[in-house]
Amino acid sequence: xxxxxxxxxxxxxxxxxxxxxxxxxxxxxxxxxxxxxxxxxxxxxxxxxxxxxxxxxxxxxxxxxxxxxxxxxxxxxxxxxxxxxxxxxxxxxxxxxxxxxxxxxxxxxxxxxxxxxxxxxxxxxxxxxxxxxxxxxxxxxxxxxxxxxxxxxxxxxxxxxxxxxxxxxxxxxxxxxxxxxxxxxxxxxxxxxxxxxxxxxxxxxxxxxxxxxxxxxxxxxxxxxxxxxxxxxxxxxxxxxxxxxxxxxxxxxxxxxxxxxxxxxxxxxxxxxxxxxxxxxxxxxxxxxxxxxxxxxxxxxxxxxxxxxxxxxxxxxxxxxxxxxxxxxxxxxxxxxxxxxxxxxxxxxxxxxxxxxxxxxxxxxxxxxxxxxxxxxxxxxxxxxxxxxxxxxxxxxxx
Amino acid sequence: xxxxxxxxxxxxxxxxxxxxxxxxxxxxxxxxxxxxxxxxxxxxxxxxxxxxxxxxxxxxxxxxxxxxxxxxxxxxxxxxxxxxxxxxxxxxxxxxxxxxxxxxxxxxxxxxxxxxxxxxxxxxxxxxxxxxxxxxxxxxxxxxxxxxxxxxxxxxxxxxxxxxxxxxxxxxxxxxxxxxxxxxxxxxxxxxxxxxxxxxxxxxxxxxxxxxxxxxxxxxxxxxxxxxxxxxxxxxxxxxxxxxxxxxxxxxxxxxxxxxxxxxxxxxxxxxxxxxxxxxxxxxxxxxxxxxxxxxxxxxxxxxxxxxxxxxxxxxxxxxxxxxxxxxxxxxxxxxxxxxxxxxxxxxxxxxxxxxxxxxxxxxxxxxxxxxxxxxxxxxxxxxxxxxxxxxxxxxxxx
Numbered sequence: 123x124x125x126x127x128x129x130x131x132x133x134x135x136x137x138x139x140x141x142x143x144x145x146x147x148x149x150x151x152x153x154x155x156x157x158x159x160x161x162x163x164x165x166x167x168x169x170x171x172x173x174x175x176x177x178x179x180x181x182x183x184x185x186x187x188x189x190x191x192x193x194x195x196x197x198x199x200x201x202x203x204x205x206x207x208x209x210x211x212x213x214x215x216x217x218x219x220x221x222x223x224x225x226x227x228x229x230x231x232x233x234x235x236x237x238x239x240x241x242x243x244x245x246x247x248x249x250x251x252x253x254x255x256x257x258x259x260x261x262x263x264x265x266x267x268x269x270x271x272x273x274x275x276x277x278x279x280x281x282x283x284x285x286x287x288x289x290x291x292x293x294x295x296x297x298x299x300x301x302x303x304x305x306x307x308x309x310x311x312x313x314x315x316x317x318x319x320x321x322x323x324x325x326x327x328x329x330x331x332x333x334x335x336x337x338x339x340x341x342x343x344x345x346x347x348x349x350x351x352x353x354x355x356x357x358x359x360x361x362x363x364x365x366x367x368x369x370x371x372x373x374x375x376x377x378x379x380x381x382x383x384x385x386x387x388x389x390x391x392x393x394x395x396x397x398x399x400x401x402x403x404x405x406x407x408x409x410x411x412x413x414x415x416x417x418x419x420x421x422x423x424x425x426x427x428x429x430x431x432x433x434x435x436x437x438x439x440x441x442x443x444x445x446x447x448x449x450x451x452x453x454x455x456x457x458x459x460x461x462x463x464x465x466x467x468x469x470x471x472x473x474x475x476x477x478x479x480x481x482x483x484x485x486x487x488x489x490x491x492x493x494x495x496x497x498x499x500x501x502x503x504x505x506x507x508x509x510x511x512x513x514x515x516x517x518x519x520x521x
Numbered sequence: 522x523x524x525x526x527x528x529x530x531x532x533x534x535x536x537x538x539x540x541x542x543x544x545x546x547x548x549x550x551x552x553x554x555x556x557x558x559x560x561x562x563x564x565x566x567x568x569x570x571x572x573x574x575x576x577x578x579x580x581x582x583x584x585x586x587x588x589x590x591x592x593x594x595x596x597x598x599x600x601x602x603x604x605x606x607x608x609x610x611x612x613x614x615x616x617x618x619x620x621x622x623x624x625x626x627x628x629x630x631x632x633x634x635x636x637x638x639x640x641x642x643x644x645x646x647x648x649x650x651x652x653x654x655x656x657x658x659x660x661x662x663x664x665x666x667x668x669x670x671x672x673x674x675x676x677x678x679x680x681x682x683x684x685x686x687x688x689x690x691x692x693x694x695x696x697x698x699x700x701x702x703x704x705x706x707x708x709x710x711x712x713x714x715x716x717x718x719x720x721x722x723x724x725x726x727x728x729x730x731x732x733x734x735x736x737x738x739x740x741x742x743x744x745x746x747x748x749x750x751x752x753x754x755x756x757x758x759x760x761x762x763x764x765x766x767x768x769x770x771x772x773x774x775x776x777x778x779x780x781x782x783x784x785x786x787x788x789x790x791x792x793x794x795x796x797x798x799x800x801x802x803x804x805x806x807x808x809x810x811x812x813x814x815x816x817x818x819x820x821x822x823x824x825x826x827x828x829x830x831x832x833x834x835x836x837x838x839x840x841x842x843x844x845x846x847x848x849x850x851x852x853x854x855x856x857x858x859x860x861x862x863x864x865x866x867x868x869x870x871x872x873x874x875x876x877x878x879x880x881x882x883x884x885x886x887x888x889x890x891x892x893x894x895x896x897x898x899x900x901x902x903x904x905x906x907x908x909x910x911x912x913x914x915x916x917x918x919x920x
Contacts, residue, residue, distance in 0.1 A: 136691050164696045193690030200697060284909050288811040291592030291911065292535050297563045298599055320908065404806050412687035415814035418907065497907030508817065508896030509719065510683050512690065 125225030125252060126157040128436070129174060132194040133165040133231030133238070137262050137274025138281070138414045139425035141195050141513065143230050145188040146429025147258070148177055155437050160222060160520055165199035165231075166238060169215045174222060174520040187513040189422060190503050192412035195515060203238050212245045219251065222520065226254050226436045230429075232261035232272070236444055237468040243442050256432045257444035257464050260425075262411045264313035267470040268462045269446035273428055274411070276421035276496035279317035281413040282306055283497065285406060286318045290325045290357055299354035301346060301393055301401040305386035307410050308333065309363035311473045314410065317493060318359045319485040328353075330484055331360040334473045343396055350399060360385055414510065419499025420455060431459040455495035524624030524651060525556040527835070528573060531593040532564040532630030532637070536661050536673025537680070537813045538824035540594050540912065542629050544587040545828025546657070547576055554836050559621060559919055564598030564630075565637060568614045573621060573919045586912040588821060589902050591811035594914060602637050611644045618645075618652065621919065625653050625835045629828075631660035631671070635843055636867040642841050655831040656843030656863050659824075661810045663712035666869040667861045668845035672827055673810070675820035675895035678716035680812040681705055682896065684805060685717045689724045689756055698753035700745060700792055700800040704785035706809050707732065708762035710872045713809065716892060717758045718884040727752075729883055730759040733872045742795055749798060759784055813909065818898025819854060830858040854894035 128151055132140060144161075151159045159177040162168030175196070179185050188195065204211060218224075227242065229235050239255045246253035259266055264275035286304055293302055304327075306315040312332030319330055328349050331337055349356045362384050390403035428445045435443060443461035450456040478489040504511040527550055531539060543560075550558050558576040561567030574595070578584050587594065603610060617623075626641065628634050638654045645652035658665055663674035685703055692701055703726075705714040711731030718729055727748045730736055748755045761783050789802035827844045834842060842860035849855040877888040903910040 132694075136694055167696065191690070192687040193692075194694040197696065198694040200695065280907050283907070284814065285808055285812075287909060287911075288591040288813065289807050291590070292807050292811045293592075295531075295535055295593035295597040296599065297566060297596065405804065407803050408688050408691050409684055412691045413684075414687065415683065494906055499907075500902070500904055503899075505899055507893055508679055508682070508898075510686060512686075 124157070125223050127160060127222055127224045128156045128158070128226040128228065129160040129162050129169070129219075129222070129224050130177060130196065130228045131162045131165045131168070131230060132196045132198055133229060133235040134198060134261065135411050136192065136194045136198065137260055137411055138192065138277035138417045139274055139422050140230065140260055141188040141191045142422050142425035143258050143260060143273060143429040144195065145185065146426035147228055147433050148179070148185060148188075150430035150433035152178065156226065157223065160224065161196040164197035165201070166203055166215070167199045167201050169218050170211050171214075172218045172221065174218070176520050179515055184513045184515045187504065187511055188515070189426070190414050190417070190501065190510065191512040192414050195513060203241060207241060207245050207248070215242070216245065216249050216251055219253065225252055228256055228258055228432050228436070230258040230260050232259070232263070233266060233468055233471065236464040239442065239444070239464045240468055254436050254439070254441035256435045256440060257467070258428050258432045259444055259446065262314060263308055263311055265311045265471045265473075266467055267472045268466055270449040270457065271447060271496060273421065273425045273447075275313060276418040276493075277414070277416065278307070278314050278410050279493060280418045280497040281410050281416040282314055282317045282406060283320050284416045285413075286327065286359065287321055287325055289404065290321070293355055293357065294324060299350055299400070301350065301356040301358065301399050303358045303360060303386045303390050303393070303401060303403045305360055305362055305384045305403070305405045307406070308361040310471055312361045313474060315359055315361040316474060316485050316489060320490050320493060327357045327359045329356070329358045331358065331364050332474065332479070333361050333363040333365065334479060337364045339392065343393065346393055346399070347397055358389070360389060414503065417501055417503075418497045419501050420496050422501050424457065428459060435461055452491065452495045455498065523556070524622050526559060526621055526623045527555045527557070527625040527627065528559040528561050528568070528618075528621070528623050529576060529595065529627045530561045530564050530567070530629060531595045531597055532628060532634040533597060533660065534810050535591065535593045535597065536659055536810055537591065537676035537816045538673055538821050539629065539659055540587040540590045541821050541824035542657050542659060542672060542828040543594065544584065545825035546627055546832050547578070547584060547587075549829035549832035551577065555625065556622065559623065560595040563596035564600070565602055565614070566598045566600050567596075568617050569610050570613075571617045571620065573617070575919050578914055583912045583914045586903065586910055587914070588825070589813055589816070589900065589909065590911040591813050594912060602640060606640060606644050606647070614641065615644065615648050615650055618650065624651055627655055627657055627831050627835070629657040629659050631658070631662070632665060632867055632870065635863040638841065638843070638863045639867055653835050653838070653840035655834045655839060656866070657827055657831045658843055658845065661713060662707055662710055664710045664870045664872075665866055666871045667865055669848040669856065670846060670895060672820065672824045672846075674712060675817040676813075676815065677706070677713050677809050678892055679817045679896040680809050680815040681713055681716045681805060682719050683815045684812075685726065685758060686720055686724055688803065689720070692754055692756065693723060698749055698799070700749065700755040700757065700798050702757045702759060702785045702789045702792070702800060702802045704759055704761055704783050704802070704804045706805070707760040709870055711760045712873060714758055714760040715873060715877075715884050715888060719889050719892060726756045726758045728755070728757045730757065730763050731873065731878070732760050732762040732764065733878060736763045738791065742792065745792055745798070746796055757788070759788060813902065816900055816902075817896045818900050819895050821900050823856065827858060834860055851890065851894045854897065
């Protein structure tokens with residue numbers, strides 16, 4: 123037994139480039155140094171249940187198309203690994219690793235996944251099982267600390283910018299005024315929502331509401347009415363995770379069914395009721411994290427690069443680290459990868475810094491300077507009969 | 522006074538290619554035969570209020586980018602022209618036409634717009650004002666009769682197909698089952714919703730609900746539970762315009778606020794309540810008609826061609842006709858334009874024919890054979906700094 127095999131995990135919600143990171147890792151790992159290259163099905167669940175697949179795909183087309191295939195092709199997981207390291211699932215994981223002679227683990231995910239990396243490292247050490255683990259960063263939310271940005275965020279931002287652009291051009295076609303309330307992803311941080319501020323002229327949103335700042339409903343309503351009088355249409359972009367200053371009870375009493383929708387629907391109801399204006403609520407929803415049509419080339423290349431860099435880190439003996447990105451210059455955009463301790467990532471969240479916020483519910487110009495270089499470039503996507511071509515890779519269980 | 526000027530109107534909801542039709546008309550009209558080329562702002566409202574702009578754009582870039590600019594660049598209108606042809610608005614329209622020496626009108630729209638064409642023709646005749654009017658077909662709904670399909674529908678269909686593809690790949694990433702209910706546009710006809718059936722394999726929707734067939738809630742719920750047991754995830758695609766078989770009262774009593782969302786939200790509530798399953802409702806919303814990222818090249822070329830064909834029809838003395846499309850072959854796809862009487866279009870709606878429906882709530886293969894040729898090809902879209910480049914044409918009021 124030499125433990126020279128590698129396993130790759132995808133975890134958490136998908137991004138437009140999640141399978142591009144996998145692509146980078148496969149291409150690099152195939153260059154040598156590993157006995158076999160496995161994928162774990164549904165993240166950590168695959169290691170617990172011995173549900174692995176072979177990643178040495180024969181079909182070159184299925185490998186190439188990973189770069190534009192939405193969704194987590196290895197399957198994702200909502201399973202939360204136990205805090206207690208003596209929980210029997212950890213022994214099951216060690217058993218799976220041993221059985222397949224796996225000495226290398228790559229975990230593609232956000233801060234929860236980096237916490238998983240840290241736990242696995244500890245458990246392996248206790249069990250005296252030699253294991254190297256490297257994290258590959260991924261999250262549309264852009265909430266990872268230390269790294270300049272998270273892989274996957276630029277494409278989500280670009281999706282939001284271009285989709286809202288289309289909605290605003292549509293809305294501005296009409297002479298009868300309306301309030302549009304558009305909801306973006308981002309439970310704790312507003313990075314995705316804020317991206318809409320890169321639009322300019324009559325397509326720049328009028329109001330941007332972020333979780334980073336307290337939300338004052340009365341001030342918001344006054345502003346909506348003022349803008350409506352000034353320019354007829356009012357475009358509001360709001361993070362799903364904003365907190366209402368108002369009493370939770372008030373919110374519930376007036377609008378019932380919390381299950382009935384997100385914050386855009388609730389806000390739309392309030393604006394309708396309080397101002398009498400015509401309101402349309404729009405949830406951008408799941409396509410934000412799987413909308414490959416607006417994939418950023420910069421993001422795609424960094425995803426591929428980070429997967430490859432993680433493999434190289436394993437080869438050079440590193441463990442317990444996550445691949446992070448350091449920005450070297452804006453124009454032309456240049457960046458480099460480096461390694462950081464997973465523990466530094468695991469328990470922190472990065473909100474938009476105050477310096478990038480503007481007092482009047484728009485973004486400071488430093489935010490656009492930060493984001494604009496990241497959304498550059500459009501990959502040539504391959505279509506078959508008008509439908510995006512996807513990797514037809516299917517799980518073949520490894521024994 | 523020679524009445525050799527032309528005016529172009531955009532009407533109804535935008536499509537991904539609405540400004541491509543305008544592009545085709547401008548390019549053709551610039552070849553000669555007209556004194557001036559005007560755009561009417563906000564459809565018929567521009568003719569009523571003498572709000573016209575000059576369309577002989579100087580900037581070649583602004584003309585070229587019309588082919589990828591979402592929204593109605595001339596402004597759309599929700600104004601319904603009066604039934605009574607003696608209404609004073611008609612005199613205002615004649616006054617505007619006279620003042621600008623306009624003898625040619627192009628109306629880009631759906632069946633309501635063709636009704637407007639017919640009314641204007643009658644009024645001009647009564648007023649003894651020489652006027653030629655040609656309709657340029659446009660509607661994402663694909664509900665126009667006589668023409669093989671409506672310009673704009675193929676791109677809406679392609680948007681729906683590719684967006685639902687992404688949502689299903691995302692959903693299928695998870696091991697915990699869920700019911701997804703995805704709502705598409707189409708109040709009276711299900712053409713847009715049905716498009717999702719072109720997806721194949723595990724990304725083919727499980728249930729498609731169309732306005733063309735009566736909706737049986739109990740049968741639907743039983744089917745959702747059966748599919749959930751079989752394959753965990755259930756993907757339902759539903760037209761916004763489906764009719765519930767159930768008593769209207771039942772629907773209202775159980776789910777209150779009709780304003781709170783479309784049919785997907787209502788259905789999701791019912792499924793959640795009756796089956797206890799985890800349900801996510803998704804409205805594809807406005808991007809269906811403005812999502813140029815999934816524009817069909819076939820659609821774009823036909824939009825340009827129909828605009829140009831309409832101008833040629835005016836030059837050859839035609840009036841009271843709409844440009845329609847005749848399909849000549851599927852592979853390779855070939856079509857030609859012809860003229861049809863606007864009155865034949867104005868008062869009819871084309872549902873999906875029974876031959877294209879399948880008993881088990883999926884589509885017959887003849888539907889895919891019809892639609893597939895229309896969604897072929899992807900135009901090269903131009904981006905500036907990661908944001909879709911749009912025509913910066915601004916209204917300059919013509920005096």
